[in-house]
Amino acid sequence: MSRQTRTLADRQAKPVTRLVLGLATWIVVLIFFFPVLWMALTGLKTEPDADTSTPHFIFKPTFAEYASVWKGAGGLNSLPSYLEHSVVITVLSTLVVLLLALPAAYALSIRPVTKWRDVLFFFISTKMLPIVGAIIPLYVIARDLHVLDHQRLLVVLYTGMNLPIAVWMLRSFLLEVPPAVIEAARVDGAGVLRQMRSVILPIISPGVAATALICFIFAWNEFFLAVNLTTVNGATVPIYLVGFVQPEGPFLAHLSAAATVACLPVLLAGWAAQDKLVRGLSMGAVK
Amino acid sequence: MVNVIDSAPPVPKAPAKRAGQPGAGPWIRRVPLVPALVFMFVVTQIPFVLTLWYSFQKYNLNFPTAPRDFPTFYNYRQIFGDHVFRIAALNTVILTAVPVICAVVFGVGIALLLNRYVFGRGFLRTLIISPFLVMPTAAALVWKFTILDTTFGILNFFLRPIGLGSENWIGQHSQITIIAFLTWMWTPFMVLLALAGLQSQGEDLLEAARVDGAGSWSIFRSLTLPQLRPYIELGVLLGSIYIVQAFDGIYIITAGGPSTDTTNLPYYIYEVAFQAYDIGRASAMAVIVVIATILIATGALRAVSSLFSTEGMQGR
Numbered sequence A: 001m002s003r004q005t006r007t008l009a010d011r012q013a014k015p016v017t018r019l020v021l022g023l024a025t026w027i028v029v030l031i032f033f034f035p036v037l038w039m040a041l042t043g044l045k046t047e048p049d050a051d052t053s054t055p056h057f058i059f060k061p062t063f064a065e066y067a068s069v070w071k072g073a074g075g076l077n078s079l080p081s082y083l084e085h086s087v088v089i090t091v092l093s094t095l096v097v098l099l100l101a102l103p104a105a106y107a108l109s110i111r112p113v114t115k116w117r118d119v120l121f122f123f124i125s126t127k128m129l130p131i132v133g134a135i136i137p138l139y140v141i142a143r144d145l146h147v148l149d150h151q152r153l154l155v156v157l158y159t160g161m162n163l164p165i166a167v168w169m170l171r172s173f174l175l176e177v178p179p180a181v182i183e184a185a186r187v188d189g190a191g192v193l194r195q196m197r198s199v200i201l202p203i204i205s206p207g208v209a210a211t212a213l214i215c216f217i218f219a220w221n222e223f224f225l226a227v228n229l230t231t232v233n234g235a236t237v238p239i240y241l242v243g244f245v246q247p248e249g250p251f252l253a254h255l256s257a258a259a260t261v262a263c264l265p266v267l268l269a270g271w272a273a274q275d276k277l278v279r280g281l282s283m284g285a286v287k
Numbered sequence B: 001m002v003n004v005i006d007s008a009p010p011v012p013k014a015p016a017k018r019a020g021q022p023g024a025g026p027w028i029r030r031v032p033l034v035p036a037l038v039f040m041f042v043v044t045q046i047p048f049v050l051t052l053w054y055s056f057q058k059y060n061l062n063f064p065t066a067p068r069d070f071p072t073f074y075n076y077r078q079i080f081g082d083h084v085f086r087i088a089a090l091n092t093v094i095l096t097a098v099p100v101i102c103a104v105v106f107g108v109g110i111a112l113l114l115n116r117y118v119f120g121r122g123f124l125r126t127l128i129i130s131p132f133l134v135m136p137t138a139a140a141l142v143w144k145f146t147i148l149d150t151t152f153g154i155l156n157f158f159l160r161p162i163g164l165g166s167e168n169w170i171g172q173h174s175q176i177t178i179i180a181f182l183t184w185m186w187t188p189f190m191v192l193l194a195l196a197g198l199q200s201q202g203e204d205l206l207e208a209a210r211v212d213g214a215g216s217w218s219i220f221r222s223l224t225l226p227q228l229r230p231y232i233e234l235g236v237l238l239g240s241i242y243i244v245q246a247f248d249g250i251y252i253i254t255a256g257g258p259s260t261d262t263t264n265l266p267y268y269i270y271e272v273a274f275q276a277y278d279i280g281r282a283s284a285m286a287v288i289v290v291i292a293t294i295l296i297a298t299g300a301l302r303a304v305s306s307l308f309s310t311e312g313m314q315g316r
Helices: A008-012 A015-043 A064-071 A079-106 A116-128 A132-144 A151-174 A179-187 A192-221 A224-229 A237-242 A252-272 A274-281 B014-018 B026-055 B074-080 B083-114 B121-128 B136-147 B154-162 B174-199 B203-211 B216-243 B248-254 B265-274 B279-303
Strands: none
Touching: A015 A252, A015 B083, A015 B121, A015 B136, A015 B174, A064 A079, A064 A252, A079 A151, A079 A192, A079 A237, A079 A252, A079 B026, A116 A151, A116 B026, A132 A224, A132 B026, A132 B265, A132 B279, A151 A192, A151 A224, A151 A274, A151 B026, A179 A192, A192 A252, A192 A274, A224 A237, A224 B265, A237 A252, A237 B136, A237 B248, A252 A274, A252 B136, A274 B174, B026 B279, B074 B279, B083 B121, B083 B174, B083 B216, B083 B265, B121 B174, B136 B154, B136 B174, B136 B248, B174 B216, B174 B248, B203 B216, B216 B279, B248 B265, B265 B279
16 A cells, blocks of 8 residues: 655655655644544543643653553443443444345345346445434334343444445455456356355455454444443443543543543554555445 | 556446356345345334334324324424524534535645655554544544643643633534534545545656646646546545534534534434434434435435446546
8 A cells, every 4th residue: 555656756856845745744644643642641641640721741651540441440330341332232243244245245246136236226325314314213113122222232233334335345345356266166066155165255355354344443433323222231332431421520531541442442453454444434436 | 556446347247148157047146135135124214114104293202192193294394493403404514514625625635745755654644544443432522621621621722822722612613613523533534535546646647747847736736636536526425424414523522502503403303302202303304304315415426426336437
């Protein structure tokens, strides 16, 4: 991805211009990154260091607040149980998404059904309709089925939320499998399942991993469905964080530590998958 | 470096050739699709139909036994006389359009900077995508309490030297606050798209133009911008789809306020449904939002259909 060659434009530019533009790039990027950095730094402070009108840039870092967040102190429900819900819900829904999306993407690319175009647009059209159009019946149905505040409710809904993205994304990877390879396997007598398992899957496994990461990111960060359909037992990390909206006493260091822990899994996943990120976010349209 | 938009796949030609495969009848082909299609149908289409159904009822969870008077246009008549609904609709337009435009401008600008040779380019690229990855709920809390707060916020500390040190951002500039937050969150997305567009640009063409004596601005206007156009269109389309539903930031930073200044339609429907428990009225509003979205999305999709069509991208 990173093209580190100097283009002609770079070479022609005066050293001063290059320096100014380079500095500008760093400054702009650091401004955008600053809130994330500030969050992680404030989490390393003690409350007296954090709750000041003149910010303390020099301070003695301590992991005390991270530890207390982890242990569940601070007068709020403990973070670990919410983390556990989030992990269970995101992992399960991502697995279900892959199980449903892989065969569907196959039937839309390698051996396409006749109306593959209509099917693709049906999938993407579900992403364009606002979620508020569905939340009310979802709430009523969940209440009547007694699954409000159950983890499996969010598993199902997050699967629905991510399935169209996964189908589009996996399809774009399947289209890159050379038809000759599949043809060769077929000629050798491999059935469809065997072609899938021993020929196609190994080729597209980076794509499957990237798709899983994208689904994980969206499910982990989701808030609207979680806040309306869960309270305690099925509640995810964003719902834990909402508890900070009405704070009691000094809390900035504690809040920042909790927020950092909440963001870390997705930050790491996103940084790791950054080359595939644009493809996932554009649902496979941009490679 | 494979930053080419999905161009004509071998699919359309494939069926004729592969139809002769043993066991490749049309029904067998459809089987793998069935679970995903059924699932999506149940999870997305049935709720929408129910929303429509509820919208014609007097249905309030506070009065579960009250007669529902189906069918009634009571909810729709109420909405058309509701000035808050009009404010929320206008806010939705403002709080979507302005962040999308700002994010595109910043995104293209940063992508142009990052597309040059700059020390630590890969590192900077990793940093710039972070605002998009962080949990919106967490980011909103951090913005609200550690950055924008009148007393403890670091923004006012930075602004003190220029005499703006005691601004109440959330209380007095709530729309600007939400716009800034959404722009911050969505700029990385536009950076990634614009970078993909820039890297698909042929270096030879640029060099030729430069050798011919074209200036930076005219190269940008007549070569780079046309090249970026489909990527920007895609960014605007996808950005709008997501930002129009913005909820997390508004819920946490302003709670739609002060008064109704930052109440967009998703937040207003949330209030009516889950604080007033007026299921009928909230459903009617949701129906109006869905119809408006379909109208706008159809228009927008037609305008940029080549982005999602699987052919025709190459011709651009």
